[in-house]
Amino acid sequence: MAYYNSLLCFCILYFTFNFNTIITQGIGHVPAVIVFGDSLVDVGNNNHLELSILKSNFPHNGIDYPNRKATGRYSNGKNAADFFSENLGLTKTAPPYLSIKSAPNKVKVLLEQGGINFASGGAGIFNETTKLFKQSISLNEQITYFRTVHGELMQQLGTVQAQTYLAQSVFLIAIGSNDILDKFQAVDSILGNEPAGDQFINSMIIILKSKLKTIYNLGARKFAVVGLGLIGCCPRLRSDNPTGECNERANHWSVKYNKAVKSLLQELKEELTDIHYSLINTYDIMVDFIQQPAHYGFTEIKSACCGGGKFRAQVPCLPIAVYCKNRRDHIFWDLYHPTEAAAKIIMNELFVGTEKYVYPANLKQLLEI
Ligand SMILES: *[C@@H]1O[C@H](CO)[C@@H](O)[C@H](O)[C@H]1NC(C)=O
Secondary structure, three states, X not given: OHHHHHHHHHHHXXXXXXXXXXXXXXXXXXXXXXXXXXXXXXXOHHHHOOOOOOOOOOOOOOOOOHHXXXXXXXXXXXXXXXXXXXXXXXXOOOOEHHHHOOOOOHHHHXXXXXXXXXXXXXXXXXXXXXXXXXXXXXXXXXXXXXXXXXXXXXXXXXXXXXXXXXXHOEEEEEOOHHHHHHHHHOOOOHHHOHHHHHHHHHHHHHHHHHHHHHHHHOOOOEEEEEOOOOHHHOHHHHHHOOOOOOOHHHHHHHHHHHHHHHHHHHHHHHHHOOOEEEEEOHHHHHHHHHHOHHHHOOOEEEEEOEEEOXXXXXXXXXXXXXXXXXXXXXXXXXXXXXXXXXXXXXXXXXXXXXXXXXXXXXXXXXXXX
């Protein structure tokens, strides 16, 4: 009995010690990163979706990742989720939820690994986006998974410590591109038409707002929200355009959506008062990439590095595809996704950028609060 007691005691001490070392990690005492989103930040969730064809766990993806490993990131190397954790001073990238779903103690993994990532390539704000035949995990399902982890965290740490832990964590949200892309590539796209398009954007915003509130109610207080990029200039939409120019309609709706997200976050801040957020203006950063590529070290702004056909964007980055020698000078890795180099610059701006790129404050300022 005595032996049993001391063992139990040791475990509790060990656990407490462990927790305390973790909460002092990272800048601004950020213990963990919780990620929701799409392929821009998926670090391998889709590898676990049996029926999904939206995968990237094969070459040439990961060609610049340690050991050339194709991890399920849609990138030649690291992606935005990696740079996010790195910039916070965390030693590891938050692991994909589906890789730890059956771990005996998910909370232990969360505490040790500095977060959890629920993002899924192809995911959207709408349940319907790329959901057909279980291709991806919708935002709604991502939050359902988080709810499970949240319950276990409360149970293991106790309410007060769990709440503190989550309030100190940063919630990275990168979603919305697929909802717009899906609509765009439909034959009778409603986004050609102004009132219908506005209505579409508006319904995205209404859902996003309610999802952010749900995440808030589960303990989140610090948000890093990634605005939509220059969607119309991704190699795929350029290749669909006979002139090879950007798809201006896609860009138009991205701008509208981004403005609406900015207002949505202002509203949330007024309603909930104790939230803090940084909204990264990915769109304008990408405009600058294209207007002054040399400033950022880019020489190829139109074509994907990996793929086939016009702009290497008519065929995806499959093992049979060709890829560029120098990934550092391309903005786009494949038909839709940025290179590691581009993702790194965007994530650096999120942390230290000026108000031109990050609103209302960068993440470094946010964490000094
Ligand atoms: C998405 O699906 C969930 C679960 O089925 C449902 O509760 C929710 O209302 C749906 N959201 C929308 C916007 O349809």
